[in-house]
Amino acid sequence: MDTQEHPPSSGVGRRRRRWTAAVAALVLAPAIAAPPSTWTTAVMAALTVAVAMLPWRAGRIGLGRIGLGRAAGGVAALSLVADLAYFGRPGLVLLWLPVETAALLVLLYRAIRHLPAPRVAAVTGGLTGAAVLALPLRMTLHAPHLGLKESVFVVALSLFPAAGATGVGLYLRSLDGRRARAVALARREQRLEVARDLHDFVAHEVTGIVLEAQAGQLEADGAGPDEHRALLVRIEQAGLRALDSMDQTVRALREADGRKWGEPPPTRLHGLADLPELVGRFSSMAASEVDLSLEDGVADTLSREAEDTAYRVVLESLTNVRRHAPQAGRVTVFAGRTADRAVEIAVTDDAGPSAPAPTRHGGGTGLAGLAERVSTLGGTLEAGPHEKGWRVRCVLPAPALR
Known part of the structure; x- marks a missing residue:
C-alpha cells in the first residue's frame, strides 16, 4: 500500500x-x-x-x-x-x-x-x-x-506515458525493496550482536558461578570459614558482572527504537588492554595456572571492532577451558605480532589429548560464530590439538601504517 x-x-x-x-x-x-x-x-x-x-x-x-x-x-x-x-x-x-x-x-x-x-x-x-x-x-x-490507422496511432502514443509510469513505479519499488531488505539485515545484525553479548559475557560469568559452586560442594568438608568466605566473594563478584552484562543488553534492546536506521546497538567494546583483568578473574576462579604474554604496543594496533573480537576469542577460549578442560594445570594466553606484522592471539592449555573439543552444541555463538566474525575482518581462527593439550589461535590483520 x-x-x-x-x-x-x-x-x-x-x-x-x-x-x-x-x-x-x-x-x-x-x-x-x-x-x-x-x-x-x-x-x-x-x-x-x-x-x-x-x-x-x-x-x-x-x-x-x-x-x-x-x-x-x-x-x-x-x-x-x-x-x-x-x-x-x-x-x-x-x-x-x-x-x-x-x-x-x-x-x-x-x-x-x-x-x-x-x-x-x-x-x-x-x-x-x-x-x-x-x-x-x-x-x-x-x-x-x-478509422483503424488513427486508432492504432493514438494507442501507440499512449504507450509512452504508460511505459514511463510503469518504469518509475518499478524503479521506486526496487528501491523500496532494497531499503526493506537493508533494514531487515540491520535488525538481524543487531539481534545477533545482542545474542553474542549474552553468550560471550553472561554465559562466561554464569559458567564461573556454576563451577565455583561445584568446587565448593566438593571442598565443603575440608574448607574453613576463610575459604568459604573467599568462595562466596568470588561468586558474588561473578554474579554482579553477569547482572551488569544483562542490564547492558536489556538497555540496548530498550533503546533500539531511538537509534538511527542501521546504527548498531550500544554494546560494550573491550580490547587487548583488558586481557590482564580478564586473565586475573579467570585465575581467581580456576585451579589452572594462567600465564599472560602481552607484547608491548600490540593493544594499539587493531581497530576497535578487531580489538573487541580478539578479546572475545580469549574470553570464549577461557570459558571453554573452564567448561571442557577443568583438569588443565596451565593455560597460556599470548597476544603479539607475527612475522608479517599481523596480530596473533593464542590460548593454549595442557589438559591432554583426551580433552574434548571446546565446543558445545546449542550453547550459543561460540567459536563458530567468532570464526565468522574474524573472517569478516580478514583474519583466521583455528582450534585443535596442540602438543599436550588444546589451542585456539586467531590471527587478525593490522591496519597498514600511513
Missing part, C-alpha cells in the same frame, strides 16, 4: 478527502452544460480522479475495506467498459480525456509501486495500463471520420 500517505482517519487524510471531493466536482461541472450522453465520460473522469487522489493505507478508506488494488482495478475495468459503451459525441470526449488519462497514470504508478503482492501489482498494473492505452479509443471508435 501507499505507506507514505497519512491514514484516512488523520487530519491530513480528512483534508485530502475534502480536496478530492472539490476536484471531482470541478471535473463534473462542465457536464452540466453538455448533452446527457457525455455524462458517462464525465463521471468516469471524476471517479478516476477521486480514486487517484484518495489516501489509501492498510487497505481501508473510510468505513470500508476496499484496498488500492481493488479500487484501481475496478476503475480500470469500468474505463474499459466505458470505451465500448460510450455513444455520445466523440469531440466532447476531449474535454475529459486528458484528466482521466492523468488519473489512470497515477493509479498505474501507485499500483506498481505500493501493492505489496507482486502478482496483485502485476494484474492491477496490467489492467490499469490497458485502460490507459484504450482510453483514446473512446473517441476514435465512435468518430465517423476516424
Whole structure:
C-alpha cells in the first residue's frame, strides 16, 4: 500500500478527502452544460480522479475495506467498459480525456509501486495500463471520420506515458525493496550482536558461578570459614558482572527504537588492554595456572571492532577451558605480532589429548560464530590439538601504517 500517505482517519487524510471531493466536482461541472450522453465520460473522469487522489493505507478508506488494488482495478475495468459503451459525441470526449488519462497514470504508478503482492501489482498494473492505452479509443471508435490507422496511432502514443509510469513505479519499488531488505539485515545484525553479548559475557560469568559452586560442594568438608568466605566473594563478584552484562543488553534492546536506521546497538567494546583483568578473574576462579604474554604496543594496533573480537576469542577460549578442560594445570594466553606484522592471539592449555573439543552444541555463538566474525575482518581462527593439550589461535590483520 501507499505507506507514505497519512491514514484516512488523520487530519491530513480528512483534508485530502475534502480536496478530492472539490476536484471531482470541478471535473463534473462542465457536464452540466453538455448533452446527457457525455455524462458517462464525465463521471468516469471524476471517479478516476477521486480514486487517484484518495489516501489509501492498510487497505481501508473510510468505513470500508476496499484496498488500492481493488479500487484501481475496478476503475480500470469500468474505463474499459466505458470505451465500448460510450455513444455520445466523440469531440466532447476531449474535454475529459486528458484528466482521466492523468488519473489512470497515477493509479498505474501507485499500483506498481505500493501493492505489496507482486502478482496483485502485476494484474492491477496490467489492467490499469490497458485502460490507459484504450482510453483514446473512446473517441476514435465512435468518430465517423476516424478509422483503424488513427486508432492504432493514438494507442501507440499512449504507450509512452504508460511505459514511463510503469518504469518509475518499478524503479521506486526496487528501491523500496532494497531499503526493506537493508533494514531487515540491520535488525538481524543487531539481534545477533545482542545474542553474542549474552553468550560471550553472561554465559562466561554464569559458567564461573556454576563451577565455583561445584568446587565448593566438593571442598565443603575440608574448607574453613576463610575459604568459604573467599568462595562466596568470588561468586558474588561473578554474579554482579553477569547482572551488569544483562542490564547492558536489556538497555540496548530498550533503546533500539531511538537509534538511527542501521546504527548498531550500544554494546560494550573491550580490547587487548583488558586481557590482564580478564586473565586475573579467570585465575581467581580456576585451579589452572594462567600465564599472560602481552607484547608491548600490540593493544594499539587493531581497530576497535578487531580489538573487541580478539578479546572475545580469549574470553570464549577461557570459558571453554573452564567448561571442557577443568583438569588443565596451565593455560597460556599470548597476544603479539607475527612475522608479517599481523596480530596473533593464542590460548593454549595442557589438559591432554583426551580433552574434548571446546565446543558445545546449542550453547550459543561460540567459536563458530567468532570464526565468522574474524573472517569478516580478514583474519583466521583455528582450534585443535596442540602438543599436550588444546589451542585456539586467531590471527587478525593490522591496519597498514600511513
